[in-house]
Amino acid sequence: MPPLKRLVVLASLLAAPLAGAGAQSSGVVYGTVRDSTTGRPVPQAQIILVGTNLETLADTSGRYRLAGVPAGQVRVLARHIGYRASLRTLDVAAGESANLDLSLRPSPLDVEPVIVTAAKRSQLLDQAVTSVALVSDSDIARRAVSTVDEAVNKAPGVLFLNGQVNIRGSSGFVEGLGSRVLLLVDGVPANEGDRGGIDWDIVPLEQVDRVEVVKGAGSSLYGSAALGGVVNLITHDIPIGFHGRVRATAGGYANPPEQLWSFRDYTGGLGGLDVTGSYGTEALRGSVTLGGRHSDGYREQDKSDQWETAGKAEWHPAPDTRVTASGSWTSHQYEVGPPWCERGHCDDHGLAFQPFLIDTANHGAFTRSDKGYVAATLERTPSARFSWHARGSWLRTHFTDLHPGPDDFGVANRFGAELRGEVHAPGGGVVTVGAEGSYSDVTSNIFTGDTTATSDTIRSHDQSEFAAYGEGEHQAGPVRLTAGARMDFIALDGGSVSSVLSPRIGAVLPTRAGTWRASLGGGFRAPSLAELFVSTIAFGYRVIPNPDLQRETAWSFELGNSTALGSRVHLDAALFWTEARRLIEPVFTLQAGNPVIQFQNVARARLRGLDMSLVAIPFPWNLTTSLSYTFLDARDVATDSVLAFRPKHLATLSADYGWHSLSVGADFRVVSRIEQIELAGPYAGDPRVATKVVDLRAGWERGPVSARLLVNNVLNYIYSLTPGTLEPVRTVSVTFAWKY
Amino acid sequence: MPSRMWRLALATAATAACNEGLQPTPTCPSGFVGICGLVTFQVPLPDSLRDSTDAVFIVAYKNFPTAPESLFNFLPLPPPTVPTNNSTYPYSLQLPNGRYQWVLAVWKKKGTLTTQSADSLLREVGFYKDDGDTTTHGSGIVTVNGTARDSIDFVIDFGNMHRICTYFPPCPP
Numbered sequence: 045m046p047p048l049k050r051l052v053v054l055a056s057l058l059a060a061p062l063a064g065a066g067a068q069s070s071g072v073v074y075g076t077v078r079d080s081t082t083g084r085p086v087p088q089a090q091i092i093l094v095g096t097n098l099e100t101l102a103d104t105s106g107r108y109r110l111a112g113v114p115a116g117q118v119r120v121l122a123r124h125i126g127y128r129a130s131l132r133t134l135d136v137a138a139g140e141s142a143n144l145d146l147s148l149r150p151s152p153l154d155v156e157p158v159i160v161t162a163a164k165r166s167q168l169l170d171q172a173v174t175s176v177a178l179v180s181d182s183d184i185a186r187r188a189v190s191t192v193d194e195a196v197n198k199a200p201g202v203l204f205l206n207g208q209v210n211i212r213g214s215s216g217f218v219e220g221l222g223s224r225v226l227l228l229v230d231g232v233p234a235n236e237g238d239r240g241g242i243d244w245d246i247v248p249l250e251q252v253d254r255v256e257v258v259k260g261a262g263s264s265l266y267g268s269a270a271l272g273g274v275v276n277l278i279t280h281d282i283p284i285g286f287h288g289r290v291r292a293t294a295g296g297y298a299n300p301p302e303q304l305w306s307f308r309d310y311t312g313g314l315g316g317l318d319v320t321g322s323y324g325t326e327a328l329r330g331s332v333t334l335g336g337r338h339s340d341g342y343r344e345q346d347k348s349d350q351w352e353t354a355g356k357a358e359w360h361p362a363p364d365t366r367v368t369a370s371g372s373w374t375s376h377q378y379e380v381g382p383p384w385c386e387r388g389h390c391d392d393h394g395l396a397f398q399p400f401l402i403d404t405a406n407h408g409a410f411t412r413s414d415k416g417y418v419a420a421t422l423e424r425t426p427s428a429r430f431s432w433h434a435r436g437s438w439l440r441t442h443f444t445d446l447h448p449g450p451d452d453f454g455v456a457n458r459f460g461a462e463l464r465g466e467v468h469a470p471g472g473g474v475v476t477v478g479a480e481g482s483y484s485d486v487t488s489n490i491f492t493g494d495t496t497a498t499s500d501t502i503r504s505h506d507q508s509e510f511a512a513y514g515e516g517e518h519q520a521g522p523v524r525l526t527a528g529a530r531m532d533f534i535a536l537d538g539g540s541v542s543s544v545l546s547p548r549i550g551a552v553l554p555t556r557a558g559t560w561r562a563s564l565g566g567g568f569r570a571p572s573l574a575e576l577f578v579s580t581i582a583f584g585y586r587v588i589p590n591p592d593l594q595r596e597t598a599w600s601f602e603l604g605n606s607t608a609l610g611s612r613v614h615l616d617a618a619l620f621w622t623e624a625r626r627l628i629e630p631v632f633t634l635q636a637g638n639p640v641i642q643f644q645n646v647a648r649a650r651l652r653g654l655d656m657s658l659v660a661i662p663f664p665w666n667l668t669t670s671l672s673y674t675f676l677d678a679r680d681v682a683t684d685s686v687l688a689f690r691p692k693h694l695a696t697l698s699a700d701y702g703w704h705s706l707s708v709g710a711d712f713r714v715v716s717r718i719e720q721i722e723l724a725g726p727y728a729g730d731p732r733v734a735t736k737v738v739d740l741r742a743g744w745e746r747g748p749v750s751a752r753l754l755v756n757n758v759l760n761y762i763y764s765l766t767p768g769t770l771e772p773v774r775t776v777s778v779t780f781a782w783k784y
Numbered sequence: 785m786p787s788r789m790w791r792l793a794l795a796t797a798a799t800a801a802c803n804e805g806l807q808p809t810p811t812c813p814s815g816f817v818g819i820c821g822l823v824t825f826q827v828p829l830p831d832s833l834r835d836s837t838d839a840v841f842i843v844a845y846k847n848f849p850t851a852p853e854s855l856f857n858f859l860p861l862p863p864p865t866v867p868t869n870n871s872t873y874p875y876s877l878q879l880p881n882g883r884y885q886w887v888l889a890v891w892k893k894k895g896t897l898t899t900q901s902a903d904s905l906l907r908e909v910g911f912y913k914d915d916g917d918t919t920t921h922g923s924g925i926v927t928v929n930g931t932a933r934d935s936i937d938f939v940i941d942f943g944n945m946h947r948i949c950t951y952f953p954p955c956p957p
Contacts, residue, residue: 388867637899762805
């Protein structure tokens with residue numbers, strides 16, 4: 045069947061749950077949400093009209109207003125983190141308003157948060173067909189992290205390898221190129237247009253309200269790069285009135301634990317300041333964040349300076365319409381340190397390697413990386429049954445690598461647009477359909493596609509993508525069934541168009557033994573412009589382009605269960621299995637008898653395992669404990685060997701205790717030794733060890749003021765995850781925050 | 785969840801975290817499979833070669849190359865480099881198990897390496913010799929068998945550099 049015809053058939057299948065949907069007269073529901081024990085209002089409580097796409101947030105006084113409510117009997121759900129959700133039923137007359145005050149009972153376990161990423165629409169976490177890990181704003185504040193990647197790195201099943209994110213071992217490590225995880229900022233794709241990697245500093249952490257990590261293939265809704273999962277950074281809603289936040293951090297790095305590794309005669313420091321101001325009315329709201337940070341680094345040649353700004357504006361011209369504009373710009377200048385010095389390439393003191401020193405040949409290497417985005421979104425909810433959403437975005441990255449020899453640079457753009465509609469049928473069915481397009485280009489002297497390595501050649505390349513997608517959800521008895529697909533059309537440098545279909549089916553079944561979920565989905569990743577056209581020198585070898593690279597593909601299956609064991613323990617566990625083909629990896633090869641490096645479709649991989657998280661509040665006092673664990677069996681099926689950069693075990697044990705305005709907590713993270721690496725030649729005898737890191741934290745909070753002490757890697761455990769790259773040593777920091 | 789289990793888990797975590805991470809490593813790392821040794825520079829790299837030098841590599845051949853086409857059948861790929869600012873240098877070659885007929889140091893001139901340019905860009909500057917060796921070129925045979933073969937020491941002599949064509953005569957003018 046031709047691709048277009050398949051799309052038409054799919055669309056007709058998706059439309060099936062809509063039978064019977066039609067316009068109705070409407071009314072208004074309003075009221076106040078309060079804490080049932082204290083009577084205080086609950087700001088930012090989420091109010092949802094069940095079975096529709098109508099929802100709103102309570103204001104700072106706990107008040108809410110839902111317009112366009114269909115006349116008749118309706119169900120209203122109120123929820124907030126730290127409270128048990130409340131569901132109420134009431135009758136609404138056409139053209140009338142109905143008051144409904146809601147009270148929420150505090151609950152130690154927040155088991156039903158609302159997510160927006162797994163299905164490209166709001167849904168309860170336990171209604172998602174795939175696993176989703178959440179990092180809430182309270183998690184971010186409690187851990188006192190300063191950057192987005194530090195926050196994401198704490199999510200269960202997530203591991204960063206020298207800045208490259210892995211979800212269940214999805215990406216491995218390829219020097220930041222070709223991420224198999226898609227980054228979204230408020231739903232806007234934000235992977236780099238040239239390298240396909242992720243700039244985690246594109247948004248200040250101060251802007252981020254929460255993070256959703258969707259695990260498994262997400263291409264049926266998000267297309268390329270969502271092969272191994274999706275990370276969505278959701279920025280703060282702007283409250284009504286004047287508000288401000290100031291956050292200041294200062295700290296220092298421990299010195300090397302061995303005198304033989306000593307590399308400087310002072311203690312390295314770090315510091316940062318972020319200031320956010322916002323003002324909002326019912327109709328107009330805006331916020332601006334300015335920030336900067338400096339780090340001396342914990343290794344030789346590791347200093348960095350970063351300046352960042354971000355803004356967001358909202359306009360509510362009508363109760364059913366919202367226009368949002370947002371953007372950010374970050375300028376990051378950092379010295380380039382790794383890989384560390386191997387014997388003989390520095391003042392090595394006779395050691396095989398010096399983890400805190402770098403090769404003297406790399407002295408002076410420096411990178412300037414500027415990046416930013418602007419996005420505009422129009423959301424309309426013409427009726428309780430139908431809403432639509434349109435957005436446009438522009439992402440720009442510009443890097444310059446200054447090092448001994450000719451400098452490298454790349455300027456890349458990624459323009460995107462999307463139109464999406466969401467329809468709720470009276471019987472509980474939901475259909476989401478949309479179309480998305482993007483255009484990426486790069487101008488560079490290393491992504492040229494040139495067959496001769498010369499920094500004097502500057503060329504441009506581009507890639508266009510257009511996609512249509514749809515997903516329908518149908519309630520069949522107790523089971524929620526989901527089916528959908530996305531068709532992507534991709535053209536490189538204006539050439540011929542290739543297409544790829546990414547389907548997904550799933551089901552959610554609530555039972556007495558918890559909520560079961562199962563899904564099977566196809567995913568793909570188109571090679572990045574960098575992988576296709578790179579032409580440079582690495583490790584003293586020519587890296588040659590490969591314009592014939594094919595897209596990677598994968599099928600992912602997952603069976604999961606989420607269950608509450610009593611009122612104080614919550615368990616979520618999932619078995620996963622991914623079969624991947626044509627993975628793109630850098631390999632050494634011979635070209636005309638000469639050794640060169642080239643990206644090639646090589647591996648046929650199988651990644652399977654268990655992913656679980658357990659949250660428990662074992663005592664009647666304020667102690668919260670959690671354990672997350674991922675077992676990964678990742679094999680290169682073609683060579684019957686362990687897949688590179690995929691540790692078998694990843695576990696994090698956490699405990700937090702709160703007493704009045706004080707809190708203390710600890711994390712213990714274990715990553716088993718990475719068994720296999722790529723391009724092993726330059727790293728002969730790479731001394732890898734397992735990761736065993738303990739982080740401690742303490743906090744004090746009173747009203748709008750808080751102070752937090754964070755000691756990362758308190759035992760000063762010296763380790764690396766990628767060859768020749770020392771992971772952070774013990775780092776002590778103090779963060780003061782003030783909110784108005 | 786019983787509180788005893790959690791206490792046990794925390795105690796286990798604290799105990800496990802006390803294990804040591806990376807340590808200063810003076811010689812071949814433990815568990816290393818391949819060849820280790822010391823190269824000694826007979827004379828320092830001449831100033832006349834300093835600007836044109838790309839790198840000095842150490843490589844191993846399972847079979848002594850018999851034609852220019854087999855020149856690139858060396859291991860490991862890519863090979864490690866040897867700094868030229870030391871008088872001695874402890875090197876290591878990560879190699880699969882096998883019998884290696886030639887372990888040598890190669891000086892490479894700046895430029896893109898091809899089969900055609902090999903003779904102008906590469907020079908043999910020293911190789912491992914075994915006193916009991918009886919092969920034609922006098923190279924020592926080293927067998928790797930799942931462990932590190934240490935003390936494969938030899939001399940690098942920039943005053944006695946050999947063209948590739950020395951091994952595949954005749955040499956062009």
